[in-house]
Amino acid sequence: xxxxxxxxxxxxxxxxxxxxxxxxxxxxxxxxxxxxxxxxxxxxxxxxxxxxxxxxxxxxxxxxxxxxxxxxxxxxxxxxxxxxxxxxxxxxxxxxxxxxxxxxxxxxxxxxxxxxxxxxxxxxxxxxxxxxxxx
Numbered sequence: 001x002x003x004x005x006x007x008x009x010x011x012x013x014x015x016x017x018x019x020x021x022x023x024x025x026x027x028x029x030x031x032x033x034x035x036x037x038x039x040x041x042x043x044x045x046x047x048x049x050x051x052x053x054x055x056x057x058x059x060x061x062x063x064x065x066x067x068x069x070x071x072x073x074x075x076x077x078x079x080x081x082x083x084x085x086x087x088x089x090x091x092x093x094x095x096x097x098x099x100x101x102x103x104x105x106x107x108x109x110x111x112x113x114x115x116x117x118x119x120x121x122x123x124x125x126x127x128x129x130x131x132x133x134x135x
Contacts, residue, residue, distance in 0.1 A: 006105070007104065014041070014059065048069040081094070
């Protein structure tokens with residue numbers, strides 16, 4: 001346990017609205033768009049001094065030292081993705097829900113960021129929320 005450090009961080013989590021439908025309609029095209037959008041996420045997160053700590057399926061999880069930077073990053077991501085979506089047909093547009101949580105994280109020197117259970121439960125509840133994606 002000596003190699004673990006607990007600290008306060010802004011946690012940004014994102015996932016695609018209707019991902020299963022998009023995959024069912026056209027898996028190859030969905031993956032192609034998702035790869036491009038993940039690049040948008042990675043660049044913006046890095047620009048705002050954040051760090052991607054996990055990606056699985058359609059989700060992205062990242063941490064920031066500053067809540068302000070996490071919010072600015074989320075806004076920039078939504079604006080950039082909106083521009084990308086303009087070139088796509090309505091049935092291929094990919095919209096992301098983005099949530100930000102401020103809480104303790106546990107960071108191991110030799111490994112990934114681990115979130116306490118409480119933070120994970122909050123993240124899952126926010127994903128199930130009925131909020132519309134956007135800025």
